[in-house]
Amino acid sequence: MFLEWVASLIGEEPIELYILLVFMIAAAIIAVEIEDLLSSIVAVGAVGLGLSITFLTLKAPDLAIVQLVVEILCLIILIRATIKRDITQVKGRQRFITILTSLTFIVLFLVLAWSSLKNLPEFGYPIMKVAKNYLGEGLARTGATNLVTSVILDFRAYDTLGEVTVLFAAIIGALAVLRKIGRK
Amino acid sequence: MSNKPIKSNEKGMTLIVKTITRFTVGLILLFGIYIVLHGHLSPGGGFAGGVIIALSFIHLMLAFGKEVALKKLSQSMASFFESLGAIIFISIAVLGFLGGYFFLNFLNKGEAFQLFSAGIIPLANIAIGFKVGAGLFAVLLGLVLLKIGGKE
Amino acid sequence: MIYLLCLILFCVGLYCIITKRNLIKIIIGIGIVEYAINLFFILIAYRIRGRAPILAQDQVIENMVDPLPQAIVLTAIVIGLAVTALLVAIAIRIYEKYGTFDIEKIKRLKG
Numbered sequence: 001m002f003l004e005w006v007a008s009l010i011g012e013e014p015i016e017l018y019i020l021l022v023f024m025i026a027a028a029i030i031a032v033e034i035e036d037l038l039s040s041i042v043a044v045g046a047v048g049l050g051l052s053i054t055f056l057t058l059k060a061p062d063l064a065i066v067q068l069v070v071e072i073l074c075l076i077i078l079i080r081a082t083i084k085r086d087i088t089q090v091k092g093r094q095r096f097i098t099i100l101t102s103l104t105f106i107v108l109f110l111v112l113a114w115s116s117l118k119n120l121p122e123f124g125y126p127i128m129k130v131a132k133n134y135l136g137e138g139l140a141r142t143g144a145t146n147l148v149t150s151v152i153l154d155f156r157a158y159d160t161l162g163e164v165t166v167l168f169a170a171i172i173g174a175l176a177v178l179r180k181i182g183r184k
Numbered sequence: 185m186s187n188k189p190i191k192s193n194e195k196g197m198t199l200i201v202k203t204i205t206r207f208t209v210g211l212i213l214l215f216g217i218y219i220v221l222h223g224h225l226s227p228g229g230g231f232a233g234g235v236i237i238a239l240s241f242i243h244l245m246l247a248f249g250k251e252v253a254l255k256k257l258s259q260s261m262a263s264f265f266e267s268l269g270a271i272i273f274i275s276i277a278v279l280g281f282l283g284g285y286f287f288l289n290f291l292n293k294g295e296a297f298q299l300f301s302a303g304i305i306p307l308a309n310i311a312i313g314f315k316v317g318a319g320l321f322a323v324l325l326g327l328v329l330l331k332i333g334g335k336e
Numbered sequence: 337m338i339y340l341l342c343l344i345l346f347c348v349g350l351y352c353i354i355t356k357r358n359l360i361k362i363i364i365g366i367g368i369v370e371y372a373i374n375l376f377f378i379l380i381a382y383r384i385r386g387r388a389p390i391l392a393q394d395q396v397i398e399n400m401v402d403p404l405p406q407a408i409v410l411t412a413i414v415i416g417l418a419v420t421a422l423l424v425a426i427a428i429r430i431y432e433k434y435g436t437f438d439i440e441k442i443k444r445l446k447g
Contacts, residue, residue: 061227062227062228062229062232064227065219065227065228065232066231066232066235069232069235069236069239070235072239073235073238073239073242073320073324076242076246076324077323077324077327080324080327080328081327139296141289142289142293142302142303142305143224143289143293143294143296143301143302143303143305144224144225144301144302144305145224145225145296145297146223146224146225146226146227146228146229148227148229149223149224149229149305149309150224150302150305152229153304153305153308153309154287154289154304154305157277157287157308158286158287160312161273161274161277161287164270164273164312164315167315167316167319168266168270168315168319171266171319171320171322171323174323174326175263175322175323175326178323178326178327178329178330179326180329180330
């Protein structure tokens with residue numbers, strides 16, 4: 001009875017996607033609620049690695065590679081921020097009114113999002129008006145067999161130029177905050 | 185047989201980690217270069233390969249201490265390589281004006297499924313790989329070096 | 337239905353950003369929100385029984401998934417890493433100056 005209801009809810013969507021998403025949500029809740037900061041960072045690493053496998057399930061191998069290596073570097077940076085600090089335990093309770101406000105906001109957000117999700121195309125059947133063009137003419141016009149790369153560096157290279165500028169600004173900002181010269 | 189940890193004057197981790205690092209760090213760097221160069225044929229590209237290259241240097245730094253990694257690539261050199269990558273990327277884009285417009289694929293497309301094909305895409309991948317790898321390594325060096333000049 | 341689980345992941349991160357008082361926890365919350373947004377893009381691009389958008393030699397592949405959201409998200413992930421590094425740098429600087437990660441104490445010290 002219950003299994004039939006679940007099966008009707010899932011339809012023909014791949015079941016492993018649900019398992020991975022539930023795992024990620026559980027890891028995220030642990031990362032938010034646990035008191036030790038180091039354990040929290042390890043839990044957020046679990047979310048990121050689960051996301052990497054999810055990308056692989058969703059047929060995006062480029063993203064799986066990038067997410068895997070980025071997650072490792074992200075873990076190193078976050079551990080560098082917490083280790084050897086005096087306080088690694090989160091103490092003190094949150095105010096009740098803050099939790100109440102945020103929960104109200106989240107419920108409102110979910111209701112609005114649920115009503116707007118009905119206008120999206122059904123899962124598994126995207127519209128692909130622009131992408132049909134890219135898939136058909138990609139090899140002839142750019143010569144690259146990896147179509148994601150041909151979109152990044154040829155069809156939408158302006159977009160990549162903007163992203164590279166943002167990356168440059170973020171790295172220069174971090175280096176400027178961390179500089180040694182000129183400090184008191 | 186005493187159970188004491190081996191005392192050594194060198195910085196960094198234990199002997200086991202250092203020995204394994206000597207074997208693996210070159211392979212990781214090679215894999216990053218492979219991912220960058222084959223970005224237009226298989227999954228990967230400049231962003232993924234750049235992060236892997238940065239990780240190989242970070243691996244060296246974590247195992248041997250920061251002095252060894254700084255000898256290979258100092259922070260000012262890393263910043264220089266980052267700027268160099270950005271300049272190469274912009275130059276490739278501007279060279280498109282030779283044929284008509286910004287970001288024109290002006291080189292010969294070549295034969296599909298070959299390493300030397302797809303015009304400017306491998307060059308742009310190399311530029312982005314330089315930029316991402318050097319930039320992220322510079323940021324991590326900044327985070328590590330801060331401890332020296334920190335509060336005492 | 338799968339979109340709803342993705343939105344719940346987003347809400348977990350949002351709850352963390354709003355209610356927690358520790359700076360590192362807030363950075364973690366921002367990371368979780370980022371993951372949820374990236375996942376939502378790729379979920380929209382998926383096709384049932386689709387193939388990865390990479391051509392293969394000597395065969396014609398029908399029903400590839402949409403490569404456009406993948407290209408957008410690919411750059412967004414690396415930007416997210418750089419932004420995390422920037423946030424961590426600022427947090428370490430704040431810790432050096434005030435000796436705590438608690439945002440309410442920092443506010444009180446500043447006056």
